[in-house]
Amino acid sequence: MCGIAGTFGFGDPDILRAMTDAIAHRGPDGEYFYHDGPVHLGSRRLAILDPARGAQPMLNEDGSVVVVYNGEIYNYAELRDHLLGRGHTLETHCDTELLPHLYEDEGIEFAARLNGIFAFALWDARKSKLYLVRDPLGVKPLVFARRDDRLAFGSEGKAVLASGLVSARLDEVSLHLTMNVRYVPGERTLFADIQRLPPGGILEVGGGETRRQSYGTVDWMPDTTTGEREWLDGIRHHLERAVRRQLQSDVPLGVSLSGGMDSTSLVALIRRGHAGPLKTFTLGFNEPSDETADARLVAEHFETEHEEIVLHEPAMGHLRQAIYHTEEPKVNCLQLYLLHRFIGSHVKVVLSGLGGDELFGGYDIYTYLRRLRAPRAVLPRWLVRHAMTPGLDGAAGFLARLHRPALDLYARGFEWIGSLQDPVRHYLVLRNAWDFNRALVERVYTREFRERLTVRSRDAFADYFPGDLPVESEALRAEFSTKMVNDLLHNEDTMSMAHSVESRVPFLDLDFVRFAAAIPDSLRFGRGLKGLLKKAMMPVLPRRTLHKPKRGFTVDPVEQYKKDLKTMAHDVLTPDRIREGGVFNPRFVSTILDARPGQNLRWHYFMLWQMIGLELWRELFTESGGAP
Numbered sequence: 001m002c003g004i005a006g007t008f009g010f011g012d013p014d015i016l017r018a019m020t021d022a023i024a025h026r027g028p029d030g031e032y033f034y035h036d037g038p039v040h041l042g043s044r045r046l047a048i049l050d051p052a053r054g055a056q057p058m059l060n061e062d063g064s065v066v067v068v069y070n071g072e073i074y075n076y077a078e079l080r081d082h083l084l085g086r087g088h089t090l091e092t093h094c095d096t097e098l099l100p101h102l103y104e105d106e107g108i109e110f111a112a113r114l115n116g117i118f119a120f121a122l123w124d125a126r127k128s129k130l131y132l133v134r135d136p137l138g139v140k141p142l143v144f145a146r147r148d149d150r151l152a153f154g155s156e157g158k159a160v161l162a163s164g165l166v167s168a169r170l171d172e173v174s175l176h177l178t179m180n181v182r183y184v185p186g187e188r189t190l191f192a193d194i195q196r197l198p199p200g201g202i203l204e205v206g207g208g209e210t211r212r213q214s215y216g217t218v219d220w221m222p223d224t225t226t227g228e229r230e231w232l233d234g235i236r237h238h239l240e241r242a243v244r245r246q247l248q249s250d251v252p253l254g255v256s257l258s259g260g261m262d263s264t265s266l267v268a269l270i271r272r273g274h275a276g277p278l279k280t281f282t283l284g285f286n287e288p289s290d291e292t293a294d295a296r297l298v299a300e301h302f303e304t305e306h307e308e309i310v311l312h313e314p315a316m317g318h319l320r321q322a323i324y325h326t327e328e329p330k331v332n333c334l335q336l337y338l339l340h341r342f343i344g345s346h347v348k349v350v351l352s353g354l355g356g357d358e359l360f361g362g363y364d365i366y367t368y369l370r371r372l373r374a375p376r377a378v379l380p381r382w383l384v385r386h387a388m389t390p391g392l393d394g395a396a397g398f399l400a401r402l403h404r405p406a407l408d409l410y411a412r413g414f415e416w417i418g419s420l421q422d423p424v425r426h427y428l429v430l431r432n433a434w435d436f437n438r439a440l441v442e443r444v445y446t447r448e449f450r451e452r453l454t455v456r457s458r459d460a461f462a463d464y465f466p467g468d469l470p471v472e473s474e475a476l477r478a479e480f481s482t483k484m485v486n487d488l489l490h491n492e493d494t495m496s497m498a499h500s501v502e503s504r505v506p507f508l509d510l511d512f513v514r515f516a517a518a519i520p521d522s523l524r525f526g527r528g529l530k531g532l533l534k535k536a537m538m539p540v541l542p543r544r545t546l547h548k549p550k551r552g553f554t555v556d557p558v559e560q561y562k563k564d565l566k567t568m569a570h571d572v573l574t575p576d577r578i579r580e581g582g583v584f585n586p587r588f589v590s591t592i593l594d595a596r597p598g599q600n601l602r603w604h605y606f607m608l609w610q611m612i613g614l615e616l617w618r619e620l621f622t623e624s625g626g627a628p
Helices: 013-022 076-085 095-113 157-162 172-181 228-245 261-273 292-302 315-326 334-344 356-360 364-371 373-378 381-400 405-418 423-430 438-444 447-452 457-464 471-481 483-497 510-517 531-537 557-572 575-581 586-594 599-623
Strands: 002-008 031-036 039-045 065-073 116-124 129-134 143-147 150-154 201-206 209-214 253-256 279-284 305-310 349-351 502-504
Touching: 002 013, 002 065, 002 116, 002 157, 013 031, 013 039, 013 150, 013 157, 031 065, 039 065, 039 116, 065 095, 076 095, 095 116, 095 129, 095 201, 143 157, 150 157, 172 457, 172 599, 228 261, 228 510, 228 531, 253 261, 253 334, 261 292, 261 356, 261 531, 279 292, 279 334, 292 305, 315 334, 315 483, 315 557, 315 599, 334 483, 356 471, 356 483, 356 510, 356 531, 364 373, 364 423, 364 471, 373 471, 381 405, 381 438, 405 423, 405 599, 423 457, 423 471, 438 586, 457 471, 471 483, 483 502, 557 586, 557 599, 575 586, 575 599, 586 599
Parallel strands: 253 279, 253 349, 279 305, 349 502
Antiparallel strands: 002 039, 002 150, 031 039, 065 116, 116 129, 129 201, 143 150, 201 209
16 A cells, blocks of 8 residues: 656656655655656555565666555456466565566456446556546545646655645635535545545546546346345355455554444455454544443454554644545544554554445435435425425525524424435435525625536535436435545545555455446435345344444544634634635624534534644645645
8 A cells, every 4th residue: 555646748757756755644654766768657665565675666677667555456366377478477475466467468448347446546667647546436536737749647646736737725615515414525636636446446647648438347237136145145155255355464453443334334345254353443532322332242242453542632733634634524533534544653564444335325325315205295386496495495594694603403304304205315405515595605605606616516416316216325325426526535545645544445445346236226325224134144243233223433523622613713713814715704703602602503513623623724725735
């Protein structure tokens, strides 16, 4: 696992070293460079497989194909045997070495053969072409910037900024989107001139042209010929196979254990074939929602070497460092930053349960969406659109104009009920989007920013809701392609690599995902939240785990407000500073800070969190040039 960076059409050794220095935390075990004509490639290595011989870049036999790579290939053994059978010479047991040889045989289309988490750059010296490739599920990041015929890329935006090709300018469209859904969906980043390579994307540069293509898509077509028993057996079989694959490591490995069903399933399946020492890790925040007791019971049940830490220091004091690494003001980055700081003091590789909720419908939003399925079907469309929606939107707007935060929860409830016949809005209101309410937009933003604003949250999600499926089914596919990639996986990667830890996600093994995607939604949703997964794992999980209510690994905004969020908001979101930024309305902040604290202000506290994060982002990147 590494960090990669490079340039095409410009650059020199000093620029390349500055780029890799910017992501040195991703690879403390070595730095490597390659230069050839218009291309400059660099990597920082976190040595996991074949530590002694796995230095990059990796070349084919004659040196005409060169690769720098970040990731793990889980079908490495099969691909290695395939290449040896075709007469290739392999000198290491490092999965990176497979890539130039596979390219020799099959061209860049070989990427579709890979099952793993990866992002890599491949230089074909004979054709003078550079290829950037990202794994089909977007587990590993890859960002880039272009100026005419020049390109800079890297595992993180900091590397691209260090190239000097672009500067750190705030993208206001991304700002608005992240204020609504708490992450930046799609190919944008918070940097105006840096974009993401999408999952399963290939960017080809050379010969005066730039070409993009995609590969490795997930087919959600349901298989109605398979019975429930076969699905249950298949879930266990494919997940256990994924876990076995992802235990490959030549350095110590552990599991991030919450005590919930997903992480406990990983521990249970590891124990089915591995009786030796196994490390598990849990972090608590000294809050009522902590899951440390549940994790401790699971660790005792499966006899793991359990490490637990409860944070008593103010968590918000680490927000600046977390945002430096995640490069976005994410409300759920802090707990992962602190967890992996703890994990990194023990192991280099950790398995995470991320992906179970996304594949099997584990979030409360699916319960809410299904509850209103009958009214959506029964109420005439004309009645909803021409009577209910305008009336409820009017009531929501009236409440928002009162500038009383305690009433905003009711306004959002009116909006949600009024969106019965509007699937994308019905979903987005549940995901905290608020820009459907004009009065609320006027409260949050300055007039000048509103006049510049040309996008709404709907624009980034409308394509996922064509109306062909029930809204909960379309929501699950939207979550899988947007929130999972650009929020959850982005956090998992940046927060683990901040502490030189490789995080693996067995639930997102490509074979397992393709298997689970074919499950009919009548089964996927028919037994409640993650009911099918729960039934499949029943033979291997403790009874307590199966009946444990879902909490989620997150900090409670109300608890944080009582601890240090309010203090930090007073310090960072001063009226003068807000006015200088020209985006947010100081009155919106002051009404929250003056309101009586309570659970009905959770949304407002997250808004404060996002605003604080954006101010820290400005300090880190636009004012100090990206220095930590």
